[in-house]
Amino acid sequence: MEFIINKESLLEVLSKVEKLVKTKTTNPILQGFYLEVKSDKIIVIGSDLNTTIRYELPVLFEDESILINKEGKVVVPYQLYEIAKKVKTELSISLVDTQLVIKHGKKKKSEFKLSVFKAEEYPKLPRFDGIEPTLSIKGTEFNSFIKKTGYAASSSDARPVLQGICFETTEEKLRIVCTDSHRLGVIDVTESHKESKKIIIPAKSIMESLKSFDLSEKVTVFCENDRMLILQNNNLTFYCRLLEGTYPDVSRLIPKEHLAEMKISRKEFLEGFEMISGLTNAADNETKGIVKLHVNGVATLSTYQAQTGSGKIEIDYESLEGEDNFDIAFNNNYMIDTLKAMESEYVTFKYQGSLRPFLLTPCDSSNEEIQLILPVRNK
Numbered sequence: 001m002e003f004i005i006n007k008e009s010l011l012e013v014l015s016k017v018e019k020l021v022k023t024k025t026t027n028p029i030l031q032g033f034y035l036e037v038k039s040d041k042i043i044v045i046g047s048d049l050n051t052t053i054r055y056e057l058p059v060l061f062e063d064e065s066i067l068i069n070k071e072g073k074v075v076v077p078y079q080l081y082e083i084a085k086k087v088k089t090e091l092s093i094s095l096v097d098t099q100l101v102i103k104h105g106k107k108k109k110s111e112f113k114l115s116v117f118k119a120e121e122y123p124k125l126p127r128f129d130g131i132e133p134t135l136s137i138k139g140t141e142f143n144s145f146i147k148k149t150g151y152a153a154s155s156s157d158a159r160p161v162l163q164g165i166c167f168e169t170t171e172e173k174l175r176i177v178c179t180d181s182h183r184l185g186v187i188d189v190t191e192s193h194k195e196s197k198k199i200i201i202p203a204k205s206i207m208e209s210l211k212s213f214d215l216s217e218k219v220t221v222f223c224e225n226d227r228m229l230i231l232q233n234n235n236l237t238f239y240c241r242l243l244e245g246t247y248p249d250v251s252r253l254i255p256k257e258h259l260a261e262m263k264i265s266r267k268e269f270l271e272g273f274e275m276i277s278g279l280t281n282a283a284d285n286e287t288k289g290i291v292k293l294h295v296n297g298v299a300t301l302s303t304y305q306a307q308t309g310s311g312k313i314e315i316d317y318e319s320l321e322g323e324d325n326f327d328i329a330f331n332n333n334y335m336i337d338t339l340k341a342m343e344s345e346y347v348t349f350k351y352q353g354s355l356r357p358f359l360l361t362p363c364d365s366s367n368e369e370i371q372l373i374l375p376v377r378n379k
């Protein structure tokens with residue numbers, strides 16, 4: 001292996017997978033990048049075994065930023081990324097016996113030598129040649145679906161299945177669901193599918209890895225089997241282990257009728273909850289701060305904490321249908337997360353009782369989107 005590359009191009013490929021390489025692991029080879037240099041592309045792979053990203057950087061004939069002198073493949077340590085971030089010039093990289101030699105600077109006088117692993121020792125990736133894709137989605141839509149649901153995933157190990165986002169295809173629609181049993185995000189997309197399938201993707205893995213995706217390109221979903229998910233996105237391929245178990249049926253949790261529906265500016269509503277969070281978060285180690293919403297002419301947010309004080313914020317709403325005088329209390333941070341995940345200018349707050357789940361729905365969405373939060377008993 002021998003090639004010359006500028007720092008920007010090297011950082012482009014390494015940055016796509018570096019978070020996985022940086023993950024603590026007992027397997028030394030996974031603490032490095034799989035690096036393969038071919039005449040027409042550079043391939044880099046990072047993995048923590050549960051999640052893997054493979055990225056290809058095409059090498060164009062007229063591209064002067066990369067010069068391939070000799071093909072080869074090897075597993076290089078994380079320090080290559082650290083070096084690439086610090087240098088200001090192009091790097092000359094070659095494999096000499098069991099060491100990666102990196103030279104840079106004027107006349108290539110600066111030199112590093114890094115110990116490497118053989119590429120053959122790196123875990124093999126499953127092939128998906130000939131497998132029919134389960135579905136194909138625009139990158140921007142896929143990102144939006146994950147954002148609007150993944151925030152509700154559980155962080156507890158008590159029920160691992162709730163740490164995932166459930167994708168379910170039927171003949172009529174695609175449903176994306178995520179819940180931690182206290183809040184819920186659901187999106188229904190009307191589109192036909194050849195087969196009914198349900199998969200549970202680890203929310204944390206996909207949400208972190210989406211930063212490496214090219215959202216201007218489509219995302220194609222492959223299920224090699226019931227254990228492995230493969231996402232193809234332009235020059236990037238994402239692999240992850242699916243979560244096992246039966247995802248709960250959330251349909252029965254979503255109310256069909258409501259006592260009141262309030263249309264309100266999402267931005268102003270969010271700003272109100274964020275403003276009062278300084279007081280609510282002073283309780284219960286900043287995890288269970290409770291806010292009360294009182295609706296009667298205006299939407300009033302209030303909280304009282306014995307040690308820090310009280311606060312009240314009034315927000316004008318656009319319209320209100322049904323019951324015009326009600327109170328409900330809930331977790332303030334849940335509401336902030338939910339409103340941040342939504343994208344519409346206005347949302348509808350759907351109330352069905354002080355101890356019944358309430359819904360937030362966008363006023364301008366092409367898909368059916370529902371956000372649900374459980375209230376708490378107001379003392």
